[in-house]
Amino acid sequence: DAKTTQPTSMDCAEGRAANLPCNHSTISGNEYVYWYRQIHSQGPQYIIHGLKNNETNEMASLIITEDRKSSTLILPHATLRDTAVYYCIVRRTGNQFYFGTGTSLTVIP
């Protein structure tokens, strides 16, 4: 199973871009990268996903390296409500998600 490695914690100033890295060096060619976040006492919330190309939606951008061994989630203008644990997940073909320990992002006023 493809595993992911993320920094344990990060800080970001409010209004600045938050860049959250993830390594997934054992990813297979048909496995997607998903990002979720979990705010305290809530279930994980979907943010974005991608296969090879960079992706953008109303919440974030996902940059995937050409070799697909790593990716970066970008929150363009972080707010206090973005304080959460962010999980980078490689999705198996059976749609099983294997979560790591994630990155705890703190947005500082």
Add this chain to the structure above:
Amino acid sequence: EAGVAQSPRYKIIEKRQSVAFWCNPISGHATLYWYQQILGQGPKLLIQFQNNGVVDDSQLPKDRFSAERLKGVDSTLKIQPAKLEDSAVYLCASSSRGFGTGQDNEQFFGPGTRLTVL
């Protein structure tokens, strides 16, 4: 659309007792998942159903945990007997499809049930 519903939200029991959790997925979603999230860790997949059949239960402690999804809609997860290390949040999720590499396989999570075993 309504999200994934779970009940109860909180449960406190003593070790060796039994407990059951209920999940109602998003209408029309074929695939249902149960996760266990221990404090400070990411969610761990326990079991995955495709309609009413089990797709993956490799990480389910089958000596004490059981799950069913009758009629391919609601699901229950049971622990019997509970141990102290079962204290965790139990999350239910659903997705419109399970297999394949299609785009629409986002998993939608419920709020979870927080279990405390004393």
